[in-house]
Amino acid sequence: GQQVMQIPQYQHVQEGEDFTTYCNSSTTLSNIQWYKQRPGGHPVFLIQLVKSGEVKKQKRLTFQFGEAKKNSSLHITATQTTDVGTYFCAGGGGSNYKLTFGKGTLLTVNP
Amino acid sequence: DGGITQSPKYLFRKEGQNVTLSCEQNLNHDAMYWYRQDPGQGLRLIYYSQIVNDFQKGDIAEGYSVSREKKESFPLTVTSAQKNPTAFYLCASSHLAGDMNEQFFGPGTRLTVL
Numbered sequence: 113g114q115q116v117m118q119i120p121q122y123q124h125v126q127e128g129e130d131f132t133t134y135c136n137s138s139t140t141l142s143n144i145q146w147y148k149q150r151p152g153g154h155p156v157f158l159i160q161l162v163k164s165g166e167v168k169k170q171k172r173l174t175f176q177f178g179e180a181k182k183n184s185s186l187h188i189t190a191t192q193t194t195d196v197g198t199y200f201c202a203g204g205g206g207s208n209y210k211l212t213f214g215k216g217t218l219l220t221v222n223p
Numbered sequence: 224d225g226g227i228t229q230s231p232k233y234l235f236r237k238e239g240q241n242v243t244l245s246c247e248q249n250l251n252h253d254a255m256y257w258y259r260q261d262p263g264q265g266l267r268l269i270y271y272s273q274i275v276n277d278f279q280k281g282d283i284a285e286g287y288s289v290s291r292e293k294k295e296s297f298p299l300t301v302t303s304a305q306k307n308p309t310a311f312y313l314c315a316s317s318h319l320a321g322d323m324n325e326q327f328f329g330p331g332t333r334l335t336v337l
Contacts, residue, residue: 118265121263155315157327160324200266202266209324211268211326213258213265213268215265
């Protein structure tokens with residue numbers, strides 16, 4: 113079945129440093145979604161990418177979808193303490209409502 | 224106020240007992256999902272449903288059962304056959320039609336089996 117690998121598993125940064133998490137799928141995806149889960153909370157949708165090579169920005173967050181639609185990345189510029197949490201990518205296959213989640217990257221930020 | 228509710232937030236059960244976790248949504252979503260989250264394991268799909276009275280097994284369905292008698296409700300039963308039931312359980316829902324099918328998650332139920 114479809115597998116989505118995400119690295120790194122953990123990342124600790126100083127406030128103000130940049131952060132990137134990467135996602136790779138074993139199969140071509142129809143779309144990829146990103147979620148953020150704060151400590152003790154539940155996942156919250158951030159964004160969806162659909163097109164090959166697509167790049168989207170949300171303030172300090174930049175999301176990319178690879179040309180082959182098998183990989184994606186989330187980059188945060190100048191991290192803040194409010195960025196703390198686990199970031200998950202989730203790949204959509206042929207039936208676009210079912211997602212396969214990566215294991216997530218836990219980001220901690222030292223003020 | 225629209226959203227997904229899960230109850231209870233914390234649940235304790237003795238080994239060998241079945242337990243049912245509640246999930247209700249008023250978002251008028253067709254699809255509903257149950258995930259299990261363990262530390263370092265991400266979200267693993269247990270069951271999902273696209274329509275009332277129909278559901279499919281996810282990746283880790285063994286030891287679990289569900290029902291979808293109403294569009295708004297998708298309860299999950301953790302049976303005594305589930306070997307490691309202690310986990311954080313998340314329910315989610317989404318639209319099926321259209322380009323955007325992001326999943327909306329409930330607050331979760333943390334189940335501890337003693």
